[in-house]
Amino acid sequence: MILGRKASGAAALALVAGGALAQPYEDYAGQTVVAMFPAHPHYDAVMEVLPTFTEQTGIEVEVDQMQYLAMRERQTLELTRPEGDYDLIGYVVFSKADYVYADQIEPLARFFMDPVLADPGYDSADLIPGYMENLGFAGGDRGYLAGRTGGQFGIPFGAETSVLAYRTDIFEEHGLEPPETYEEMLDLACRIEELEPGMTGIASRGQSGHQTSHAFLLHLNPYGGGIFDDDWNVIVNDEAGVQAAEALKTILDCGPAGGTSFGYAEAKNAFLTGEAAMILDSTAIGGEVNDPEVSQVVGNVGFVPHPCAVECASQTGGFGLAIPRNARNPEAAFLLMQWLTSKEGDKLIALAGGNPSRISTHQDAEVLAEYPHLAIFGEALENADPDWRPIIPPWGEINSELGTTLNMAMTGEMEIQEALDIVAERTEEIMREAGYYTWQDAAAE
Numbered sequence: 001m002i003l004g005r006k007a008s009g010a011a012a013l014a015l016v017a018g019g020a021l022a023q024p025y026e027d028y029a030g031q032t033v034v035a036m037f038p039a040h041p042h043y044d045a046v047m048e049v050l051p052t053f054t055e056q057t058g059i060e061v062e063v064d065q066m067q068y069l070a071m072r073e074r075q076t077l078e079l080t081r082p083e084g085d086y087d088l089i090g091y092v093v094f095s096k097a098d099y100v101y102a103d104q105i106e107p108l109a110r111f112f113m114d115p116v117l118a119d120p121g122y123d124s125a126d127l128i129p130g131y132m133e134n135l136g137f138a139g140g141d142r143g144y145l146a147g148r149t150g151g152q153f154g155i156p157f158g159a160e161t162s163v164l165a166y167r168t169d170i171f172e173e174h175g176l177e178p179p180e181t182y183e184e185m186l187d188l189a190c191r192i193e194e195l196e197p198g199m200t201g202i203a204s205r206g207q208s209g210h211q212t213s214h215a216f217l218l219h220l221n222p223y224g225g226g227i228f229d230d231d232w233n234v235i236v237n238d239e240a241g242v243q244a245a246e247a248l249k250t251i252l253d254c255g256p257a258g259g260t261s262f263g264y265a266e267a268k269n270a271f272l273t274g275e276a277a278m279i280l281d282s283t284a285i286g287g288e289v290n291d292p293e294v295s296q297v298v299g300n301v302g303f304v305p306h307p308c309a310v311e312c313a314s315q316t317g318g319f320g321l322a323i324p325r326n327a328r329n330p331e332a333a334f335l336l337m338q339w340l341t342s343k344e345g346d347k348l349i350a351l352a353g354g355n356p357s358r359i360s361t362h363q364d365a366e367v368l369a370e371y372p373h374l375a376i377f378g379e380a381l382e383n384a385d386p387d388w389r390p391i392i393p394p395w396g397e398i399n400s401e402l403g404t405t406l407n408m409a410m411t412g413e414m415e416i417q418e419a420l421d422i423v424a425e426r427t428e429e430i431m432r433e434a435g436y437y438t439w440q441d442a443a444a445e
Contacts, residue, residue: 024116028332029058035088035336036075038068038319041287042158043090045354046340052348053339059332068092068319079104084326087333090157090319093135094399097391100138100153105322108152111334119338126343126358130384131156134391135320142230144391154320155341156357160282161384162218162306162315163377165289167277169300170196178302182222182309185280186247190254192277202251203267203276206260206410212248213403214264218280219244221313221385222306227398227427228390232436234427236402237420240310245406245416247309251280252410260411272297280306282315283380286373287353303373305380313385318355350374394434401426 037043043065050061064086066074072095078084079099091099099105112118124132132155133146140150164185166178174195179185189201205211220226225240235241252259256270264281271279272288272295279285288294289301306314321337323330339345341357350356350367361367362378389395402423409419431437 025057025059025335027116028329028335030060031329031332032060032062033087033329033332033336034085035061035063035090035333036071036078036086037063037065037090038071038092038158039065040068040158040319041284042319042349042354045349045352048352049340049345049348053336053345057335057339059335061336075099079324079326081326083328084324086324087327087329088336089322089324091154091322092319093159093317094389094391094395096135096138096154096320097144097393097395099322101393104325105153106325106327106330108154108323108334111323111331111338112152117331117334117338119342122338122342126360127156127341128159128357128359128381128384130161130316130381130386131159131318131357133386134316134384134388135159135318142387142390142392145386154322155337157319157321157337157341158355159318159320159357160284160315160355161317161377161380162281163283163286163303163380164278164280164305164307165271165285165301165303167274167297167300168302170199170277171302178304179307180304182219182247182307185278185307186250189251189278193254196277199274200256200270200276201254201278203262203270203279203281204248204251204255204259205262205264205267205281206248206252206407207263207266208260208407209400209403211263211403212260212407212410213399215248215251216244216402216406217389218306218315219247219309221388222309222311223247224310226387227402231440232431234424234431236427237417237424241420242416243309245409245420249410249416260407282317283355283377286371286377303376305376305383312383313388314380314383316384316386316388394430394436397430398427401430 054060075089078086135156136152136154137146137150138144138153140147179188192199192201205215223240223243225244227236229235256275267279268285270276274296290298292298323333327333343360346356346358346361347364347367350361351370356362362374368375405419405423408414409416
């Protein structure tokens with residue numbers, strides 16, 4: 001369902017008439033780029049800066065914003081049409097594999113090779129590497145990462161990583177240091193209630209399905225685990241997987257009541273209302289902790305990078321931008337994509353409250369004066385793992401199986417090892433049905 005279409009700026013005609021437009025935009029002045037974006041705080045910030053793009057270029061922009069699951073459903077229909085209604089789409093990270101595999105989004109090479117369209121000052125090296133690989137590349141290593149056989153299909157835009165937010169006032173009162181390791185974090189998770197009656201340790205997702213899976217994955221890579229090894233053998237039920245699941249259960253057991261039914265919104269609200277002293281989740285919370293309309297902990301929140309276990313590894317997720325194969329105005333859409341993710345665009349969006357995608361924006365003095373927490377977010381991004389979850393077409397089914405079965409271990413209905421063994425067996429079946437063991441099976445004959 002479309003939540004709303006908003007048109008940016010009305011300066012195009014004046015710019016054209018006055019001859020103020022310069023190449024490369026003047027050939028596209030007067031065109032309208034129709035975009036589909038998620039209803040998300042980052043894209044709310046984008047809406048604030050779109051008039052500047054129109055003023056500079058003469059290209060109009062119309063935007064449909066919708067909840068991301070509804071957006072995914074709409075895109076599934078739109079991308080199959082001979083001619084689509086959208087020139088630019090925001091897509092959630094796990095959609096990348098589906099859209100590339102179905103040949104529904106444009107490879108970006110032809111746009112960046114065009115000297116009329118490609119800005120020589122774009123500085124792609126400044127885009128956060130883990131996000132570029134996770135959100136933008138396909139066809140390389142393991143099919144969904146960068147590599148010599150890969151190509152770029154999108155640009156990260158509204159990408160997120162995981163950080164630990166904590167109550168500075170509570171920590172100062174009890175002489176606590178924010179945790180740097182999992183051992184320290186899990187110890188604090190269960191001690192907070194003793195130190196501060198009425199408050200719990202860490203707010204976490206735990207709802208059956210996607211939310212439990214997401215929470216488990218937050219801990220899996222730091223413990224050195226994964227869903228698969230390099231040959232697609234399932235390893236989710238190994239020692240690292242068990243340790244990650246045990247960490248999640250400790251967090252849920254020592255966290256707010258009802259945590260095994262929490263999605264992100266419930267976990268976030270438990271922290272923002274003072275029910276929990278910490279939350280380990282997306283950097284998206286950074287824009288809300290000091291907003292008095294939603295937060296009761298204004299001025300009392302600090303951030304540290306995702307704690308380390310065997311490794312230091314944080315989430316890669318969020319959204320990217322892509323040009324549909326059936327776009328009506330792909331070149332104008334590329335110019336908008338390029339502008340939004342340029343150094344200028346990234347900084348303007350950050351100052352409006354969005355999530356920066358560039359290293360330089362996280363270090364910009366003007367941005368940090370307004371949002372000091374972005375310095376820590378930039379530090380956390382150094383550990384963002386592009387292989388945080390496998391972005392392959394069967395992942396949706398595997399993700400559902402993982403989150404549903406593991407939730408039963410979180411609620412005490414089965415043992416952790418039993419749950420992960422069931423997940424591993426079912427995952428292997430799903431992968432075999434999808435053809436991932438074709439070459440292995442042939443070699444074994």
